[in-house]
Amino acid sequence: MGMFQRDRQVFADAQPLDDSYEPEDIRERDEELEKYQRALQPIIDNRPTSNIFLYGKTGTGKTVATKFMLSHLENDAAEYDDVDLSTVWVSCENLSSSYQVAVALVNEIRKSQNRDRISTTGYSQQRVFDILYEELDALGGTVVIVLDEIDNIGNSDDILYGLPRARSNGYVGDVRPVIIGISNDFQFRDNLSPKVKDTLAEKEILFPPYDANQLRPILEPRAEKAFYDGILDGDVVPLCAAFAAQDTGSARQAIRLLREAGELAQAEDVDTVTEEHVRDAQDELEKNQLYEGMQELTTQGHAVLCALAYRQALNKVPVRSRDLYERYVKICDRLDADSVSERRVRDHLSDMNMLGLISVYERNEGLSAGRYHEYELDVPLNAVLEVLLSTNRFEEVANIIRSTADDNNLLQSDISDY
Structure with a gap:
């Protein structure tokens, strides 16, 4: 008898337990689905439609609800001759800038039409945006653009300014783009630039645990x-x-x-x-x-984790947020990534504490220094480096941290400059 045999006593069909499984109905989200339906209804009525942003932690039903609602929307729109609807879905999991999102959108549209993709490098951002506008204009009608895990783009939010204004600015003529943003970060909107907040004019739907x-x-x-x-x-x-x-x-x-x-x-x-x-x-x-x-931390979260891992490698922990922030900014500069405020870094540290990744200590030094917090990793440094090394963008920095952990005198000049 072989080592591997088909199971005939436990699993009848394991597919419903797979992450990719799409249920026939969405349970325990009636209120959220009702709001979602109201937000999408103008598409069927051929009226201007607000952008929609969904917020909630991982596993709270945002993505599955969006797939469910868009499936019904596409089926119902087909019943009306005057409703021209297309959907484009891009996961921003490994995208950290508006440029990369725009390229991914262009290539997703072209992929659906069996056309050649454009290169991910070699264009100016405005040129990529122009190509995207041309592709959207060719689709025509209403184009629902789903940007899943949109919080990964951090401060690089030009795409969220350009798409909603594309029609009014004359970049497109025969298309109405509607953005559906899905974010694991409840505070993502707070970090957007004022002009983007003003332009989005979105409806928000919160998905609680x-x-x-x-x-x-x-x-x-x-x-x-x-x-x-x-x-x-x-x-x-x-x-x-x-x-x-x-x-x-x-x-x-x-x-x-x-x-x-x-x-x-x-x-x-x-x-x-x-x-x-x-x-x-x-x-x-x-x-x-x-x-x-x-692994599921945003790019900014990984950068904060990187800064804490570096301090851990130097055995200079626990560390105050202001000292950690200096290292975080240097890491962002080295990665050519936008940095966020120190307050937002503390928010990321709070999220990591809830995930059990770090420990937080409250200090009180009276009138001289007051009350403050210090942080250190609560998981093995090797585990952190393993995750960072598996993320292409952080591979180089992770290798430097690993070398530093082996010998605190290694690559000091390189580390101190980033």
């Missing part, structure tokens, strides 16, 4: 499809929901916990997934979440 009572009805239909009948103990789904609600309120985390519990039962060759499997799965996922939490 799920509680346990909301997560259970999300998990139940997936569990019914994914597992053979009778394989799950009655406490398994409620426990998965409770663990995820207590931690992040993420449906994605709850689904992964359920899948991991099933895989543990499969590995033990038992015919029941129990509460104990869920608890073991939770321990395993907690380790993985530290890596995932670091």
Whole structure:
């Protein structure tokens, strides 16, 4: 008998437990979907449509709700001869500037039409914008542009100024661009330039974390499809929901916990997934979440993490935010990335503290220095470097930090200049 055999006692169809699975309906988001529908209705009515921004932490349903709503919008728009609708979807996960987003939009449009893509380098930003306007004009009608994880562009927000004004500025004639921005950062809008805030005129929809009572009805239909009948103990789904609600309120985390519990039962060759499997799965996922939490940080978050890792490599921690900010700005300069204010850096540090990546210490030195906070990593430096090295933009800096960690005297001149 071979080493690998097809499972016939735990998973009937594991697809509903995959991140890419799109459910037939969206549960526990009625209020958000109602707002979403109202925001998109003007497209069907052939009226001017506001841009839409969705905010919420990872796993709160923003992306799946957008796919669900746009699917219905496209189907319903097809019933009206006078509604000309196109959608363009770009993930900004690895895009850190308006230039890169514009190139990605051009190439996504051309890809859908089986046409050659443009190079990611070699153009001025204005030229890329001009090409994008030409592509949008050729589409005509209403073009819904989805920018998923838009917060990755940081301060490089020209694309959010140019697209909404393209029609009024005469850059396009026969098209109405509508932006749907999806962000994991509730404070992303606060960091936009005043002219962008004024131009966007967007409707905001907030997706709060799920509680346990909301997560259970999300998990139940997936569990019914994914597992053979009778394989799950009655406490398994409620426990998965409770663990995820207590931690992040993420449906994605709850689904992964359920899948991991099933895989543990499969590995033990038992015919029941129990509460104990869920608890073991939770321990395993907690380790993985530290890596995932670091990987899912925005470009600015990675830059802040980089600055803290450098201080850790020099064994100069805990560190005050003002000292950490100086290093952060130098790292941004070296990466040719925009830097944010010290207040925003503290916001990123607060997010990393909630993720369990760093420790925060409150100091009080009385009248002489007052009250302040100091920070240091709460995960192994090697784990941080592993994540940074897997991100192309931070590879060079991560290698310098690694060398510094090996010997505090190595590459001092190089480090002090960035």
